[in-house]
Amino acid sequence: xxxxxxxxxxxxxxxxxxxxxxxxxxxxxxxxxxxxxxxxxxxxxxxxxxxxxxxxxxxxxxxxxxxxxxxxxxxxxxxxxxxxxxxxxxxxxxxxxxxxxx
Amino acid sequence: xxxxxxxxxxxxxxxxxxxxxxxxxxxxxxxxxxxxxxxxxxxxxxxxxxxxxxxxxxxxxxxxxxxxxxxxxxxxxxxxxxxxxxxxxxxxxxxxxxxxxxxxxxxxxxxxxxxxxxxxxxxxxxxxxxxxxxxxxxxxxxxxxxxxxxxxxxxxxxxxxxxxxxxxxxxxxxxxxxxxxxxxxxxxxxxx
Amino acid sequence: xxxxxxxxxxxxxxxxxxxxxxxxxxxxxxxxxxxxxxxxxxxxxxxxxxxxxxxxxxxxxxxxxxxxxxxxxxxxxxxxxxxxxxxxxxxxxxxxxxxxxxxxxxxxxxxxxxxxxxxxxxxxxxxxxxxxxxxxxxxxxxxxxxxxxxxxxxxxxxxxxxxxxxxxxxxxxxxxxxxxxxxxxxxxxxxxxxxxxxxxxxxxxxxxxxxxxxxxxxxxxxxxxxxxxxxxxxxxxxxxxxxxxxxxxxxxxxxxxxxxxxxxxxxxxxxxxxxxxxxxxxxxxxxxxxxxxxxxxxxxxxxxxxxxxxxxxxxxxxxxxxxxxxxxxxxxxxxxxxxxxxxxxxxxxxxxxxxxxxxxxxxxxxxxxxxxxxxxxxxxxxxxxxxxxx
Amino acid sequence: xxxxxxxxxxxxxxxxxxxxxxxxxxxxxxxxxxxxxxxxxxxxxxxxxxxxxxxxxxxxxxxxxxxxxxxxxxxxxxxxxxxxxxxxxxxxxxxxxxxxxxxxxxxxxxxxxxxxxxxxxxxxxxxxxxxxxxxxxxxxxxxxxxxxxxxxxxxxxxxxxxxxxxxxxxxxxxxxxxxxxxxxxxxxxxxxxxxxxxxxxxxxxxxxxxxxxxxxxxxxxxxxxxxxxxxxxxxxxxxxxxxxxxxxxxxxxxxxxxxxxxxxxxxxxxxxxxxxxxxxxxxxxxxxxxxxxxxxxxxxxxxxxx
Numbered sequence: 001x002x003x004x005x006x007x008x009x010x011x012x013x014x015x016x017x018x019x020x021x022x023x024x025x026x027x028x029x030x031x032x033x034x035x036x037x038x039x040x041x042x043x044x045x046x047x048x049x050x051x052x053x054x055x056x057x058x059x060x061x062x063x064x065x066x067x068x069x070x071x072x073x074x075x076x077x078x079x080x081x082x083x084x085x086x087x088x089x090x091x092x093x094x095x096x097x098x099x100x101x102x
Numbered sequence: 103x104x105x106x107x108x109x110x111x112x113x114x115x116x117x118x119x120x121x122x123x124x125x126x127x128x129x130x131x132x133x134x135x136x137x138x139x140x141x142x143x144x145x146x147x148x149x150x151x152x153x154x155x156x157x158x159x160x161x162x163x164x165x166x167x168x169x170x171x172x173x174x175x176x177x178x179x180x181x182x183x184x185x186x187x188x189x190x191x192x193x194x195x196x197x198x199x200x201x202x203x204x205x206x207x208x209x210x211x212x213x214x215x216x217x218x219x220x221x222x223x224x225x226x227x228x229x230x231x232x233x234x235x236x237x238x239x240x241x242x243x244x245x246x247x248x249x250x251x252x253x254x255x256x257x258x259x260x261x262x263x264x265x266x267x268x269x270x271x272x273x274x275x276x277x278x279x280x281x282x283x284x285x286x287x288x289x290x291x292x293x294x
Numbered sequence: 295x296x297x298x299x300x301x302x303x304x305x306x307x308x309x310x311x312x313x314x315x316x317x318x319x320x321x322x323x324x325x326x327x328x329x330x331x332x333x334x335x336x337x338x339x340x341x342x343x344x345x346x347x348x349x350x351x352x353x354x355x356x357x358x359x360x361x362x363x364x365x366x367x368x369x370x371x372x373x374x375x376x377x378x379x380x381x382x383x384x385x386x387x388x389x390x391x392x393x394x395x396x397x398x399x400x401x402x403x404x405x406x407x408x409x410x411x412x413x414x415x416x417x418x419x420x421x422x423x424x425x426x427x428x429x430x431x432x433x434x435x436x437x438x439x440x441x442x443x444x445x446x447x448x449x450x451x452x453x454x455x456x457x458x459x460x461x462x463x464x465x466x467x468x469x470x471x472x473x474x475x476x477x478x479x480x481x482x483x484x485x486x487x488x489x490x491x492x493x494x495x496x497x498x499x500x501x502x503x504x505x506x507x508x509x510x511x512x513x514x515x516x517x518x519x520x521x522x523x524x525x526x527x528x529x530x531x532x533x534x535x536x537x538x539x540x541x542x543x544x545x546x547x548x549x550x551x552x553x554x555x556x557x558x559x560x561x562x563x564x565x566x567x568x569x570x571x572x573x574x575x576x577x578x579x580x581x582x583x584x585x586x587x588x589x590x591x592x593x594x595x596x597x598x599x600x601x602x603x604x605x606x607x608x609x610x611x612x613x614x615x616x617x618x619x620x621x622x623x624x625x626x627x628x629x630x631x632x633x634x635x636x637x638x639x640x641x642x643x644x645x646x647x648x649x650x651x652x653x654x655x656x657x658x659x660x661x662x663x664x665x666x667x668x669x670x671x672x673x674x675x676x677x678x679x680x681x682x683x684x
Numbered sequence: 685x686x687x688x689x690x691x692x693x694x695x696x697x698x699x700x701x702x703x704x705x706x707x708x709x710x711x712x713x714x715x716x717x718x719x720x721x722x723x724x725x726x727x728x729x730x731x732x733x734x735x736x737x738x739x740x741x742x743x744x745x746x747x748x749x750x751x752x753x754x755x756x757x758x759x760x761x762x763x764x765x766x767x768x769x770x771x772x773x774x775x776x777x778x779x780x781x782x783x784x785x786x787x788x789x790x791x792x793x794x795x796x797x798x799x800x801x802x803x804x805x806x807x808x809x810x811x812x813x814x815x816x817x818x819x820x821x822x823x824x825x826x827x828x829x830x831x832x833x834x835x836x837x838x839x840x841x842x843x844x845x846x847x848x849x850x851x852x853x854x855x856x857x858x859x860x861x862x863x864x865x866x867x868x869x870x871x872x873x874x875x876x877x878x879x880x881x882x883x884x885x886x887x888x889x890x891x892x893x894x895x896x897x898x899x900x901x902x903x904x905x906x907x908x909x910x911x912x913x914x915x916x917x918x919x920x921x922x923x924x925x926x927x928x929x930x931x932x933x934x935x936x937x938x939x940x941x942x943x944x945x946x947x948x949x950x951x952x953x954x955x956x957x958x959x960x961x962x963x964x965x966x967x968x969x970x971x972x973x974x975x976x977x978x979x980x981x982x983x984x985x986x987x988x989x990x
Contacts, residue, residue, distance in 0.1 A: 070700025362764025
């Protein structure tokens, strides 16, 4: 609480600049992550238009990667990917199987 | 307040942190304790980090402020340790119990924890095997009882079984699965 | 050039609205405020104002549209009464928290039930805790003058709070009275051509989000500034009143003292009753009774210090409330005045008369009864209902 | 109609970092609708999942001007914003064209906000109202709304020993909007971006009030795996449970599935309908099929009459 601004330094009237949520990371919500295989990608952008978290990065009208800071790992992108037989996006466990080595 | 045990549960929206706190509270009540169980309310959705809390005491509990120095912390999802300060407020003699396949020493290292006692148990694995779904909250109750000696495991199981029977009247297999999972986690939890 | 004309309270408020020429008005009909909106709608139809008039389907939507338009950055007005104001209650504190200088013509009327269309202050008083400035008017002239001043006050950066100017339903709203109307150009010059808005929703180059969800960590910090602005608004109200007096000759304050300087017995009242009470006080003074009155013009912010100072030499005081808190502890004005006197070294004995609910007549003999009771204030109950049959 | 490549060059109305559930359909609705606008947009949202999860102070996921007022008044609030804009435009203080878009969930649109919506549409404001319809009050924990379909399990009309979930057919809000005689009314789904963005483009090309009702599966309230949000919506379309159509100046145009599948195909993938498959509930499913057929045929007849 201590580093949050007091009322005297907040802007008037419950207003913020647009788009500040970009600073809030939701990537740690993931239990699975989409992994992109560029060599299979046909840049149809179905994944991009279907992503609820604006986490498919598109540059110059081409898919270029995934914003793992915000992707919550829902899997919609992989499901909607039309590439066959192997999809250009696959869901993988977020972390490897770590076990107690004792 | 020395007689009061304060517990914080860390989970993700949908993982059952709130339910775990409620179940534990009810179990403690039927074992003659005074109890509180309350979640942290916010707009967070499924998958978002959430917390819930218990107070358990042999004395009447009148306090209604939040718990900032829990003596016990239970982490339902090991990935939370990357983003949430799960040890916040935990005193040197505190207990942290984590649902993970890792051993306590690994968790201690990851959390850079100096004091306290660390316990681990693969509650996800146990629930998948015995309940058929990944719901780590009930097995974690078994781990909690073993790690802290808060109550007698058999008395608690008896009560929880009765509660679950009411809740899942239509699915008796779930009740047995949960009871077995609590018992298994009680046996398998590892301390340092 | 200003001119002297005959206008009802509603006509006077509508006239002020014409001169203010707000950018957006959103309103819904309700007796006895309907007329203000009807007259204004005709001004719109005749092209006498530049306003976009939104004839909404409820008062809830009226206030909602006002919030939308005001957040967009323009000058916004509305008018309502009673149940209409009640229907707006949900949105009133949102307007305040978003710091939107919406100005409302509010015609005081009883609230249901039973349904009743006549004057009391229950509607406005129930809205006292929503962060709106509240200015009461004794007559049409005050309503007209205060409405013009309200624009300046609400839009002052030190305030940025919504403001309601009230008249008493039917008693003022429908009573033809002599009033002085200012020159259109003078009104425009006084209030400024346009609202100088900050944080405009329609600023496309600097997009903002307005009206966010605040959790435990920010909500409090967004409410306290409303209290600070309310506190700061006292100075602004007086500054605006001074400028108005200099330019147009009529002087206003937070309160008005009537023969209080040496008064031993006094009453406190709001709205049209004050005018009637002045007659009673004059009659009592003629008989040698040192009677006086304190009129509260501005109820929000509450001028506690000013009231205490003005009444400290009075021996016996009756507070007249045209509404009740139903707390069994008296009306809103009474409880706030008693509270204001808590720290005062010198204070009068105070009793409360709740009167005039649902338009029940308040006349000279009743007001004489009130003053009469002050002779034996020690024997008076704390709260009395004036003129009610038992 | 803009291609995906073209759309991808436009401003994304939402950033990541909002707190909607993983796999939530509501932000997909927002992105597909708003990116169809070539002109600047200004958004009003009713209280609901979308609003609380995208604007937790000091974090806002909206990159476009955004206003939230309350639950039941998105229509009225936008009326005020639009009136202010018209005033500024009339006075020459704003020149650029702006598309005004209000979003409300089904609770804020079918139920508590219906009056406000109806008023705004009737008054002819130049705005598009989009209902992101997940068929229950999801923000408060899956309570039934006027949009909830018959038989669905909700927390205020739960499936129990005696009752089998919601007992009433859902209200047909889209037809209520058609009855307002506004220039453009449409129903769509998420899961067909080209249809939805085309409808949004169409709406933005028309001046006056427009309404689009978008079926948006909710993984929490409906109960399914989060990756299936779009697929489930398409199932609703294929079974004609949720007809996809538009009504432009009173003329109906329906998107017909290649093959009309039985409603069971739609119901079976969702936890909220699971109890319908218990022995003894066969008639309920038959009733649902009959009502879907009746409404579908009615719609076809409306299209045929022109």
